[in-house]
Amino acid sequence: MIVDIKDVRKTYKGGFEALKGVTLGIKEGEILALLGPNGAGKTTLISTICGITNPSSGSVTVGGHDVVKDYRPARSMIGLVPQEINLEPFNKVIDVVTYSRGLFGKKANPAKIEEILKQLSLWDKKDARVMMLSGGMKRRVLIAKALSHEPRVLFLDEPTAGVDVELRKDMWDVVAKLKEQGVTIILTTHYIEEAEAIADRVGVINGGELLLVEEKAALMQRLGQKTLQVDLQAPVESVPESLAGYELELAEDGHALRYHYDTTGESTGITRLLGDISAAGLQLKDLQTEQSSLEDIFVGLVKEDAA
């Protein structure tokens, strides 16, 4: 485990409990997405690992170094891309990135800075003042700063919040490239498609608690509800009584029936359903199934948590 979080609690002054005992191990080289609604505790968790806030109790180690007692080696390994675009507006792009490298105690290395800026398509903007850049470009500058000291663990706090679709795809490409280089990436997001698109594992966090962490595929399979849609030759006004036991839904103005089933159950009931449909005298036109998305899983979990 390159990052090891043990029972971390954070209570802010005033009594608000932002983290209620989070335990999580992050493997070297993986991409972990922390998924949760606003105010779930995602940013507090990242801030605690990176040294911006101190944990009230519990411990975090990065590369085996405690982030509080042994903060120098721990923080040297970490790059942080914050959620807000926090940049010195009057400085040149290359200067703010070079500054970050210095701040992390790394010897100046113009070739490395050039490589990073090129990788992020910022090289032609290197002499531009930060305030002249577009929002998306500023976000790239934040990433360049975080990468300037060659971290082994990169935290991306809501990297694509308020970013257009094209740039979001670009950002995902950047993340994929970093993973190839062996960088461990932890990103927070409330966009489920983001976690679905790039994460190896997904953690769901809500109300300061980590509800689950699982391989993305396994998570989707385990909780994966599927839906079978049966398209009919001729529309029906209501579900025939003989099919009442299946809890079918009418769809597309009676041209289709929808059936929800669990792929992990002992039997899905599809064979029996199809038999019963033809027994009821309905003509099948087409069949389609769809996997429920992470979004459905997520909504289910958060609702369960609230209940």
Add this chain to the structure above:
Amino acid sequence: MNYTAVWAIYSSEMVRFFRTIAQSFISPVISTSLYFVVFGAAIGSRIDQVEGVSYGAFIVPGLIMLSVMTQALSNASFGIYFPKFIGTVYELLSAPISFFEIVLGFVGAAATKALFIGVVILVTASLFVDVPITHPWAMVLFLVLTCVSFSLFGFIIGVWAGNFEQLQLIPLLVVTPLVFLGGSFYSISMLPAIWQKITLFNPVVYLISGFRWSFFGTADVPVGLSLLAIFGFTSLCMVIIWWIFKTGWRIRA
């Protein structure tokens, strides 16, 4: 000790200073010249000598102190407040550097700027009047310690301030009056007896008196007391900063 990081902070602060070198350089020159026109020529011509020194020369140490104190304060407080304001403070907090190194970078830069301005004023003043420096080493010591202590004080204000108004509050409401009433432009012996007593509660009196002693060899209060005051003030600021570091007050939640 992460010297690379200290240098990164120091040099980036100095870059800000040199980017506005015209303002940094010209404004003290102009304000010093104005003080000389008003106090030296207009008013000073009616005052012969103060403690055996021409009035024009007499106000030079006070003028330097006035600028150095206000510049050190505003530079240091702005230096740390600005990252808080624009949010880049996250980077200082997440970097592998100690609070001491952060202070060293910011306070070092602010003190350097103040020292630079102090020297500019001294040079400008010596174009107008003859300024003898009786105890040059003591002069340098007082000047450097004042730059450092007021930069430390400014750093504390910058950490404390929650908005730009608060950033200006202490320099405007507390420090400027104390400096003006601290004998920048007069000797305490010129005051009525009761004010001579009251003014001794003003810590700036000790700093200006000691600094003036290093020029002319005469002082309002004993030099030892002045030295004690400047070392005391520096230590007090250091203790407060150490406490900020221990508790993370207004810096790290």
